[in-house]
Amino acid sequence: MVERAARPQISQVRRTLVKVGRTLTTPLVPDDYLELLNPRWSMRELRGHVVSITPETPSCSTIAIRPSAPWRGHRAGQYLRVGVEIDGIRHWRAYTLTSDPDHPDGLLSITVKHVDEGAVSPWFTELCQPGEIVFLGDAEGSFAVPEPVPAKLLMITAGSGITPVWSLLRGLAARDGLGDVVHVHCCHDEDDFIFGRALTAADEREPGYTLVTHYRRDHDRLAPDGLDRLCPDWRERTTFLSGPGELIDTFVAHWDEHGDRDLLHLERFQPVIGGDATVAAGEGGVIRFRVTDFEATSDGRTSILEAGEQAGGTLPHGCRMGVCHTCKCTLIHGRVRDLRTGEVSGIPGESIRTCINAPEGPIELDEGHVVIKGTNARSQR
């Protein structure tokens, strides 16, 4: 399966015309022919073109994008899947939306930190030019300030983990919600502080916003036991935590032991699959793979991908943690449970990621294209 961009919203009139036109263009759609005349006339996938690239720090830039169709809006703190084509290959990554949901010019922005060994971030920070085409997914994510806004807030961020909190802070400021916010940010130094100048200015101007910086140039890594010094009343505050995985793990453990876990909200950039004890396991079930014609069984904690491989199957896969979408298969029958959230879903014809879903009862899948070299494993099936 393949990761797709969002579908732009189209008018009822256009939808009807497409339906009628399809009888002539089947198995293609009219848009496939329209785009031969002008690529902008195709409404099959939401695209955007890059308007500007603004450096935030020496290794981080904000990319402003104009979507090809009116933006459906998002909540502050959400992220956006963005697809870029590099040397003929389309790559998808998720980046926090750092633009305001109601930008007057309808622009979006993402803020990208350069990762040396990355395939996509160096493209944004070094190669991307205004006018470049990118593909846009839907806004996703549930990192948000609850309603009504809690009286006392604490933000803990590290490195590029600041981006969703930047969006939350702007959202709060826009509705006068900066009543009592303490923000502890950890990074290497001032030069490495993404949005550092704007936040320092806000610290001076806004009485309700207090910025506490923790520079690794001067200190050790930010640790939970430093909180009593940096923000003594942290136990009473509704806290938003965003940063690298190890930082999150140590702070979550600290809250479990000394604080109120219900007051802690997280943004992990790398999901935990199956190992999270707070997510209820499902009933599992038998998985039938229709193309290569075999069956596997999951106990409810084992992903479809792992169960299929244990049964000797060859299945498409990539990151194995729900990010890359390489493993997507089409659901023919049955329901699946998301191992990260415990949510049960599934309608026939939907494409699902096998690495993060377990069957909920018997299911059947179309696993798409495979090449099996040597019939050893399953010749006697």
Place this chain on the structure above:
Amino acid sequence: MNPTPVAADKQGTMEDPNHPLNRLTPEQVEELGRELQAIHDEVFAELGATDAAYIRRLVKVHRRLAALSRIALMNSRFTPMLVAGTAGLSVAKILENMELGHNILHGQWDWMNDPKIHSSTWDWDNVTPSSAWKHSHNFVHHTYTNVLGKDRDVGYDTIRIDHRQRWKPAYLAQPAYNVLLAMFFEWGIAIYDLDFPAVKKGRKSKEQLHDEVRAIGRKAGRQVFKDYIAFPLLSGRGWKRTLAANLTANVARNVWTNAIIYCGHFPDQAYVFTKSEAEDESQGAWYLRQLIGAANIEGSDLFHLMSGNLSFQVEHHLFPDMPSSRYKEIAPRVKEICEAYELPYNTGPFLQQWWSVPRKILRLALPGGGPRPKPGPYVAPPVPAHASGGDALRAPFPSAV
């Protein structure tokens, strides 16, 4: 090494000491597999913008040609438009089914991660739904290639194409129904993909059959409506001519694809295997079976394009997920491997390859029949004398010792 003399009726069977499965040691077979896998990995490491540009250009060429041909046929009352439209539509349908559809459905372009050119989203201009095809063709045929009783493409359940298939009287009619099958090949494939024998044996559920029949019904309904109702209606008084043109284009595509596909595995050169020969095979043995179970067709670049590069059937069977545009470039390396391991490299001009198929179909309509002679190991043609001097001048100097 000269091949050991062997009786004609033993050639290509396991009683033939020259059969590649008899002649190579298991270690050699594994080494062969590794060498072929290395070609695959090398090409995949290189795939990039140039390859992507090729397939996108071809998609555009096909769509422009299809659109222009349909527009021409709306004016089919003018004979030049009728002729141009029919020819254009036939070519468009062939391009779409072969170089685009077949190859995209194999996942050859999945590495681009482009949802518009991807095996999971592509549907072709053919009555067979792509999902059923991926099972019967990509999985069954490409995994169990030429294994009697496993690969249903050996005779497509209806043709006696190997003397080891048991004769029954119905085969007497096979020369006649083969002509019909060629003309309506897409319908034959749609029915074949339903795999009625599996339902009969209980290996496939009635529920699945029901799903698939409905999918074919939907797909075929749309195809028939487009070619035989909608476009003729748009041609006004020329509707009869447009209808005939669309039928002609579909039949032309069917006959052409049928000929190319028959040339892939049915020529005399290709080996057919029994279940026991292919049982518990290693990756190397799988590669070997693909190599000697397929046959190429020689031709021009245009011919290769029109055959969807299935004229490189050997390379396609070794690497079914490799972009077809790369087959031509790796063919010399596959030949070198064949020469080094003294294996055949099945190839020949189109008419020679094609003619051996009806000849076999005619012969095997009657009881009996025996194996056909198999080609010996591939030997590279001698390098012309005038070329060697030039190579010497171009070689690194001083030459390595």
